Amino acid sequence: MPTKVHHLTLQERQAQGLEARTHVPPDSHAGWRPAADRPDPVSLIEEQNLRRDADLVPVRHGRMMASPFTFYRGAAKIMAVDLAATPTSGLQVQLCGDAHLSNFGVFASPERNLVFDINDFDETLPGPFEYDVERLAASFMVAAQNNGCSTPDAQAITKGCVTSYREAMAQFAGMRTLDVWYAHLAEDQIKESVDAFFAASGRAKGSGKDGKKGKQKKTGEDEGITGMTQKQVKEAQKRFQKNALKAHSRNSDQALSKLSEEVDGRYRIVSAPPVIVPARELHVVYGREPADFEEVVINLFTGYRASLRPELRRLLERFEVIDWARKVVGVGSVGTRAFIVLLQGRDRDDPLFLQVKEATQSVLEGPLPKSEFAQSGERVVHGQRLMQASSDIFLGWSEGVEPGRYYYWRQLRDMKGSALVEMLKPAELAFYGRTCGWTLARAHARSGDPVAISAYLGEDDSFDNAITDFSERYATQNDQDFADFAKAISSNRIDALQQV
Template sequence: MAKVKHRSVEERAANGKGYRKDTPVSSHTGWTPAPDRPDPVALLEEQNLTREQDLVPVRHGRMLVSPFTFYRGAAKIMAADLKDTPRAGLVSQLCGDAHLSNFGVFASPERTLLFDLNDFDETLPGPFEYDVKRMAASFTIAARNNAFTKEETHDVTLTAVRAYREAMAQFAQMGTLDIWYARLSEEQLLETIDMAVATQKGKALKKAAQGMEKTARANVAKARTRDSLQALSKLGELVDGQYRIVSQPPIVIPARELGESLGVSADELQHVIREQLRSYRASLQDDRRHLLERFEVIDVARKVVGVGSVGTRAFIALLQGRDQQDPLFLQVKEATRSVLEDHLPKSKFKQPGERVVQGQRMMQAASDIFLGWTRGAQEDRYLYWRQLRDMKGSAVVEAMKPLGMTLYANVCGWTLARAHARSGDPIAIAAYLGKSDKFDVSITDFSERYADQNDQDYQAFADAVHSGRLESIEGL
């Protein structure tokens, strides 16, 4: 066990202010790519080497939709760029891929809907600025994608960073347990939207705000319906009195078909599945292990998910409790080395699945009760497990108007600050950020410059697809 130093509030604040001298908040302004910047397409090709080769073209097709979808899949590219950017030296647990589509709602163990970060494939301790820049740049790129004006795009990005800075200042004044228990519930989220509607002036803005409120309430209500029973109606079929997962290649391929392509018999595949489940159960605490043991595995399938994750191994498992109307869908995703580990100290966890799980538990206000990890059946393959649908919901970013994205920027900035405050030092970080808007302006400048670079990278990627260097399957 490492010896923990307990500094006074004054010492922690002085520590943060001291970093401002070595790395002024204005130093984040004026970003330019490094002279030896690697070829972005080559970085994606490097990632593809360990992925399911039949799914790599699907990944390319999803990234090809727009500069925004490209950015979602380009965490490795940005990690290489961030390594050359200024950093104060204040470390927190990073999401590693904190773009605006990796926030959303889900159910807490107490069945309360919470808004939080929801993707931790790249999580790793590191400079807090990395997450802030990834989030802020995503707002700039998304706003441009939605055809916002230059001023509207600037304001949305500035709002996200300001929300982060102001929230961190609030957390710096809170007790340690108060920070740990802080969360953004469904009720608080809707109250925030109601306040935004009430403060709008003018008929057009008021109407836009009311439309945003209606959409938000509909999305929250929809999220409440997204559970394992609803997943069964979408992903399952009843054959000879037994449910099984429907085949929808190449997006969903059941084990009964996947085994044939791998040259594995059905009995051998069932044995592997049960061994994996047994190993996964061992990573859960006793009460949750006992709960899981009440379910039996019915079927397993490979299922393509996301944008950046496409091509990594991902499965869904259908389990059954007391009867056929008591299903549990688990999602099993491959965990690889974080893209940040190319440039930051390696994770203290040798098992990448545990890295993801422990990072998620550190950053989220509440985590899935079935969150666990295991080693894959193949050598050097690692997995983490969680519920597939547990009232999960996300905003449709591409449909957002300036008012809606501004509100969303506020809640994402607050949420990221709360996640960093749990693992980092909120007093030191707040002291470094300061009370003025200098940090906000500096990060917004970085975001606009990085969005320009992302456009260039997207064009290089599109050229690689059109030239035949990369294969692409679109529309999946």
């Protein structure tokens, strides 16, 4: 039965935001403290591990143990519990659910152009826009501290990210509806922004040719961020150019050369356990005969193909499945079932690699109402399509053979690239923070009401300062949680396998 849509006037939408601002002032987001009955963070991680492949749980722990930042990446469940007690304006959007800075990056649009956007939606769910902003801002505080930035730099980096979100939302509030929907950050725009930033950073440093002379000054739009020497500018430019070229080269052909081997005139996926375990060896992991897996993958593939639009089903029918394997990915998702599938088109030189990731219940389901989609893979796909300006044509979902197992599918390598966070200087982190802030605002403006949200945020920096304060306090809590996690490993409460 169709639902009637109520259309408010522009003035009524602005009034909603102003009313929310009265009931939950923007500065109320400051002063966060952990709840007195806050659950043990290690117990929350152990709870998540119950549904994960047991042989990969130590790998997950090892990756989280690398640093406080990698721990934060894997601790979305912990933060979801903490966010449940924070003040919210009541203004809803489609949340990424895990909007930390490493879940942003470049990938190919269907027109084969590089675009920058959010690229992980495992936890997506409708909810208060503040949840994503706090998750993103705190990730910059944690990353800045992890990179050895000074306290003023870390604060300025974090605040710059939030300011960018607020200012971008004001821009979207003044745009026409379709203009908001079509807005995106393309490769040429990224390059122009990067070039302008590097030029400003070099001038701000006021250095000589060798980059060692001159008084250090403030740089760019973020007061408090130290500038870059000419040498650092050139190194950063080289890294950007190298990463852009690398992204363009990351496709199924490149994956074929890296992840497969030729045996008897046919390609098959290489074996590199525990990270990559091909189908021919999976019986060791799951205790089923190799022949059983062929039926499993056919059923999964058939269900996935049915989730695509008719013309894309026709396209996919031109490819046949050649091989598949379990492949470990990420940090927080390690242990959930993830596979890669090698397909072949017209001949052996026409490969297509698809990635299949298990979609579990969002960490926000509990703090927030359950998803309207009973199938978690469908939840992820619809959330991604709603938030991204441009999505993979092969994005789809399927139901697993075992009850309660759901998956979503996408291309494995489609010009995907991400920032090497640990290598970023303070000024580079500040630039990246502004870029992510703009991108998150654009994603929220597609599903939420940019007019109401902008009216709530206002024109001053009270919201920016409050979220920066929250982020600093949460980074301190993350350090404590990381220490508790490390203690759990050293005491043999949980196992960890590092450098995998």
